Every structure is written in C-alpha cells, then in structure tokens.
Amino acid sequence: MSGTIPLQDRRNDRRTTQASKHSVPAESKKGGGKQSSLPFLKQDSYTDLVLVVEDKKLYLNRSLLGCASTYFNQVLSEHQHDKKKTDTMELQIVGNVYQEFVDLLSVLHPAVNKDLNERTALRLLPLLEEYKMDVMKDKCEKVLMSSLKKLPLDAKPVVTSSFKNKKDDPADILVKYMKVAESGNSKNVLDQCVKMFSESDVSLDELKASPHVSHRIKAQVFQNRMDSTLEKLSKVEAELEQEKQENEALRKRKGGKSGSMDDMSKTQPTPSKGGPARARRYKTFGNKVSISGSTSQLN
Known part of the structure; x- marks a missing residue:
C-alpha cells in the first residue's frame, strides 16, 4: 500500500510526507569513519520506519521518534491504521536538514548515546522546536545557557567549541545565539x-547589522542599554550632589570655628613679655616689696 500525504508543518513551511509503506531494502553506504558505522544508517530487524532526508535514508524504530516527538507521534498515530505489521513506513522530510537529523539521532539513539555539546545544541534547537521534541529541547537550552554564562564579555576574540578555527568576539557569539x-x-x-547585551559594554554594531535578529529584540536591547546608561548617570549625579552637600557642610563648620576664634583674640588682652596679662609683677628690695599697681612696705 502506498500513498502521498502532505502534512504541513507549523513553522518553516517544511513538510513531512508519508511517501509509502512497504518493506525497504537496506541502502548501501560508501565511505568509512565513525558516521558510516552509526546503527541508523542501515536496516536491521528493528527497522519499521525510514526517514528520507535529502534523498538519504535513516532507518529507525518508530517508537524512538514517537516517544521523543509529539509531532512524529501524531503523524505515526494518524497512519497506524493503514499499516500492516510487516510494513515499514517511510516518511520524507523536506529541507536541507540531513546533518541535523544525524546529530539528533546520534544523541537520541540508545546504541549511540552521544553527548550533547554546545555545537550540536545550536544546530538542533530549531529542529527540536519544529518537531516538538520538548525534552531534548530542554536539554539543549541548558547546554546553551551554561555556555553563555561562561562567556567573558570583556575578553578579546576567542575560539569557541561551536565555531572552531574562527575567532569570534562576544558580540558575534551573542548574535549567533x-x-x-x-x-x-x-x-x-x-x-x-538580551540581558548580557543590555548589562555590558559589548558593542552593538554586530547586533544592529544582523538581518537574522528581529527588530523587536534589537529594540529591546537598545532600550535596555539606554535605561542602564540613564540609571548609571542618575547614580553619578546623586553621588556628586551628596558630595557637594557634604563639602558645603564642612565649609560652614570650618567657617564657624574660624569666626569664634577671631572674636576671642579681639576681646582678650595681649599677653606681655613678662608673663600673662593678669599676673602682677613684683620685685623685692630688702624688707620692701614693690607690687605694680600698689606699693606696700614691710618693716
């Protein structure tokens, strides 16, 4: 039994088409290396689903995609009644996403179980959203969030694991993310x-020039950066005003002390060379004592 049933995707005008349901012979694969040894590149006794991507075939058990993706689960369920137990269902994926599916299945397939790294997460995130693989998407987001938090915003251009052999500055990396x-x-x-762009001094030139980031996000970053700058200016203005008030208070205190000391110097008598102004000078002449201001004689 065969048929062609287009199923319109909700995002990128990509269609998953059920091309036919029949026993599919194993496809010969030229070349060597690790990729050619992947289990889903050849048919085995568990194969009951074939994905055709860019005219290349990926051999799977439908439970692998059905459990991981609500989208594929719906597609497989809708056509389950048309399939005999001996049939192998074939689905054609429209779009240049063969390598993305190889990366996805390398992480998803229990016989491979490849670690999810930053580069793979960046490649897979749009695909996971398109085919509604929420659990895997959540894992990708965690990997990307962890990588972002380690990104030094004040550093010189660095080589990241996602873009090997190419130096990217923080602005380039943030725009790609x-x-x-x-x-x-x-x-x-x-x-x-957006937060990292808004709260740092990273250049906005790359963001402004990028055609891949929406105007809404650009406007949000620019507004946040402006608000942050105004907040900093307000803090500086408040600090300057406080410093001005403190200097004015200090000047007044110094001025008050200086004035009282001047007044005291005017009202008090000037000390004489012989001693304090209020001390009386005296001399003795035999039995006579002469005291300035009054004289008495002692016999």
Missing part, C-alpha cells in the same frame, strides 16, 4: 542574550 534562540523559540536563551 540570538538567531538560533529566535528560530527555536527559546525564551530562556533569548532572554539571557
């Missing part, structure tokens, strides 16, 4: 990028 986050509808990653 924002592009992926918007395409993959990842609010967590997008909010983190």
